[in-house]
Amino acid sequence: MFARTAQRQFQSPHLRSLARSFSGTAPAGTDFTHVVIGGGAVGLAIARALASHSHSSSPSSNSNSNSTLLLERHPHTGTETSSRNSEVIHAGLYYGPHSLKTRLCIRGRSALYSFCARYGVPHARVGKWVVAQDEAQGEALAGIHEVCRTAGLGVPTRWVGREEARRLEPEVRALGGVLESPETGIVDSHALMTALLGQFEESGGVLAVNSAVVGVEALGSRAGGDGWRITVRDAATGSESSITTSTIINSAGLGAADIHNMIVPPDKHVRLYYAKGNYFSYASSTPKVRRLIYPVTAPGAGGLGTHLTLDLAGRMRFGPDVEWVESPSDLAVNAARLPAAIAEIKKYLPSIDESALTPDYAGIRPKLAPAGAVATGGGGFVDFHIRKEDGFEGWVNLLGIESPGLTSCLAIGEMVRDMLYGSGKVEGSAALGT
Template identity: 30%
Template sequence: MTRVPEIAYDCDVLVIGGGIVGLSTAYAITRAAPGTRVTVLEKEPGPARHQTGRNSGVIHSGIYYRPGSLKARYAVRGAAEMVKFCAEYGIPHAVTGKLIVATDRAELPRLHALVQRGRENGIPVRELGASQIAEYEPEVRGLAAIHVGTTGICDFVAVARQLAHGSGAEIRYGTRVVRVDRRPERGVAVLTAAGDVVRGRVLVNCAGLYSDEIARLTGDDPDVRIVPFRGEYYELARPELVRGLVYPVPDPAFPFLGVHLTRGIDGGVHIGPNAVPALAREGYEWGTVRARELGSTLAWPGSWRIARRHWRYGAGELRRSLSKGAFTEAVRRLLPGVSEDDLVPTAAGVRAQAVLRDGTLVDDFLIREGARTVHVLNAPSPAATASLPIGREVARRVLSAL
């Protein structure tokens, strides 16, 4: 009988993606199973260069998410754990609370529904009348509001760095994966752009904006496409106008929270984001166009179905992207004293939004398994907040496959 030669694995678990979810997964694996060899491959020269490092820095309470969903459970649990993690390692953070403000009568039923959802998710919520808003935010105006006390802010990039350091994993920055060879009986081998081959027993796909492409490289069909949405931000030139965090009432048809005001850990106030289609997966400006990636988005039937179904919403977002005046109008609904001159452009982010073939925007975190693979296919906001529980869940699946 021919003997199959012993395979020399470089590691037990190979993680693609050095954002906060990939690093949390590496951290959780080595905590749950000390001695497990984990290698993280990240194409950028450092951690957290995309979704993790280009957001509002908000530790979300979990009030928006459907009770029982992964987002609801992991955000509520993750918010408390994130505050504890930051305190333990001296990472800048604060539990600030936030206001969700209704500025139109049509929003009042949705605001009341959020109160109920918050209670179902175990989140303390205080209802406010118009005159009570000034207790928290003297410059903000609205018909009614709710105060959510468990919301906070932190430096998620610093969190990612600490997870990388604390995991004990081998982390290879500047390492882009170009090919994957997955054989259920022999593990996974990846080829990097530099020509190196890295072999592992199990592969974890935490590639964010490229997670669907990595899944296809392994031979697994994710049956979703990442459609990138750019979120554009401004910084408030008069940060004294805002004390903390102020949000509009979101439209439940979309996973976006609307243009909000966020006082960050550095004391500055960010305003945004809107949500417009990006012309590349890392298309942080209108001028960044990658034909292959744009073609992939346009070839996906779900992209056209989104456009047909939600063109009015999209037109409004596009108008706010192209017109600073229109963006200012949206901000004035919450903060009447703001002017165009108060808004200073700052770095944008891109949301990796998974879209089904029928045009449905995947609303929950999406984790799928294949033979010797675990794919995190939808982990936009509040994934940074929920990164510690997400990492443990992915680690559980990985360790059962070893």
């Protein structure tokens, strides 16, 4: 099914000839019906959903009347946030009952488990414990449990008694209580993205790698009413090509603010803030832990704490911490943060062998609010921004797509498709600044 994946990756010098093959067939005489910017898990899922919609609307293999192009600035898809994370399928515990993150996480989690089972993407529903160490943390766990129990979210949680916890995970310390999330799991993110790319291409979609967007122009008296002109620079040669599209989807992840700012006037510009997460590998087979272990999240932490995750072979790794950085390309693991990570890990896994922990990799989370203004819940919570922006035709804008973006990717793809083609109004985010 996925045999054509490597054969259909076009670089930007080919875009002019590629566009000519579509020119005049898409609506409004544009080269493409859809251009999705950004080939991470979310961009791939959106491109797949749009290409599948177009393919079902015009199933003839000889018809180019609906076409989807996915632009990726790197040589390969999914090399930024999507491949530098914990690879966790989140259940939807943390984001508040009315948030877009919760809605998409829950819908996406169910869709992702089904997708992985159907298409052979390695995954495991290993479950997660959130562990408290004192009374205040125990009260925080009780709050999470109460929301999950009463809000009708479809997020099961249960208390794990002290004796059961000691029997199941004797090495894990949880002095203030254990809340279990049985629906939490892990997934091979690389295999997931390969499957998404394969389905996108099977539906007639085209991937252009090494293709950095350097200019976006809304066409028509109504901005975007006559489509969009996108200027793309080839990463290897520096040559530029222009293409047109009826719709544009900004799913550029760490570069999404740059794309946004190419479109809107200066007084509407935004910036992203970069929370780097350092991960640490563990070389010892002891202590043995069989499920994910998360600490209670500290308010304003900007993340879920330095937690214990497992890979699909059962090996433990720890992270991410939160290190605010200025550049999204600052991906070197900060080894100086290992002692602080060890201190956090030993709160819930005191028998850890410190000598077996080594710096492994780092990822960057794009935040819409700076350090000190971000919390996982409560007053500083910042939701996903997914919206058809006011005053523009055919533009869906995605900003601040961090965790649980991987879990939510299929649901986000469906949401963007329905924003463009659904029979009813799809409720997206509020306007920026409101």
